[in-house]
Amino acid sequence: MYSPTSRPADSRTGKRNRRALMASMAVVPLILAGCGADDGEYPSDSIEYIVPYNPGGGADPVGRQFVQMLETELDANGNVINVPGGDEAVGITQLANADADGYTLGLGTSGGFVAQPLVTGEAQYETPADFTPLAKMSGTPYGLFVSPDSEYETLDDLIEAAKQNPGDIQISTPARMGNPAFVIYFLEEQADIEVSLVTTAGGTGEAALEVMSGRLDAVVGNASGQLGLVESGDLRALAYSGPEDYSDFLPDAVRFDEAGYEIPFTSDYMTMAPAGLDEDVASALREASDAIVTSEEWEEWARGQGTLPHVATGEELDTYLEDIKAGIEHGIELGNNREN
Structure with a gap:
């Protein structure tokens, strides 16, 4: 039976529900728009940095210091991941196979990035072209x-x-x-x-x-x-x-x-990313890396470790990698021709 006293109450409740639904629907586009803005900016997530050595070894502090300064340059969190094995090959292989989104970087030497693919079957990468070189940082x-x-x-x-x-x-x-x-x-x-x-x-x-x-x-x-x-x-x-x-x-x-x-x-430490980075991301990483390795803070830290700031970025780093690859290839040839 129809009750004249119940309808107004239902009507008021329905109106409140409709107003709440409309308000929530209005908020959704704002949330989505906000997500889109964050996704378009790099970095919007933590950066993992692969060090292909055990924690506490001679190279480990190089990676950790670089990540600490990179956090400041990019205003992002960084996490060092130690992946030892294969004389750098295991960790660098993991770097080569990572997504090329700028959120996985890695440390290595010319021995790891260049020599290992030429002298061992453990490296599942072939040349420095499998990476995006960012900076040669320090060396000894x-x-x-x-x-x-x-x-x-x-x-x-x-x-x-x-x-x-x-x-x-x-x-x-x-x-x-x-x-x-x-x-x-x-x-x-x-x-x-x-x-x-x-x-x-x-x-x-x-x-x-x-x-x-x-x-x-x-x-x-x-x-x-x-x-x-x-x-x-x-x-x-x-x-x-x-x-x-x-x-x-x-x-x-x-x-x-x-x-x-x-x-x-020389034993030079380099930072690289996987090949195929978006150009804007690559530029942001190169600029940040260059600012780090050319700073007085980095030079002071490197010398305190008994190393030198062997700095190279951009085309200079590309040329270095080409030159050292030629030297390594000749070294392998000489080694194969030795009798002892």
Whole structure:
């Protein structure tokens, strides 16, 4: 039965419901418009930064410092993801396979980005063209180190002994195919000498102990990694690759170039992104990276780590990668032609 007193109440409720629905529908376009604006701006999410080494290693602080400064430059959060394995190949492969959206970046060296695809099957990438290079950030030379009691006082002494006794001098590198080994191969070719190459399961650290004990004659390794042993007097540097500035750290050693040997290899850290970035995103990342690595703050931090701000961005970085690829290819050729 119709009740004249119930209808007004229902009518008032219906009106309130309709007004609420209309208000909510009016808000939806505003929310969607806001989402569209956020999606069109880079960055609008956290950036993951792959470091292809274990936490706490020599390269790990480089990536973490870069990410910390990148957060400030881009006003975005950054997360360091350690993906060790395969002498950088595992982490760099993960970077190569990541979405090219600017939210995955990675650290690596020329050994990882350039040499690994040429010398190992673990790398599922082929060339630096599989990436978007952003910046060469910092680096350290490769040094040739002997024990403090070694009979070889200078690089010339070691080369002369190698000429007199081919194959007798034992020099250790972490692997037979990698930038430290290529330093030796280039030196052999240019000085017309022959040495015996020795690898140790524990890498440069174990090799340094063997040199200090006198069981090996010399070791080639990342110079910044051996600075503590040089400063303590447990190792002595004969020569190093790279820029003259590193004489601040190894004042008693000669640069290979100054001694007449063109050794193009250094341990340089680079930041890259996957290939195929949107140009606006790539530009934003390059500008931020350039601002970081050319800053006084970055230079001060790098030198405090025993490295140098080996800065290159844009075309200069592209040229560097092309040049180092040619050097690595020649190093592989020399290595394949060796008898020991």
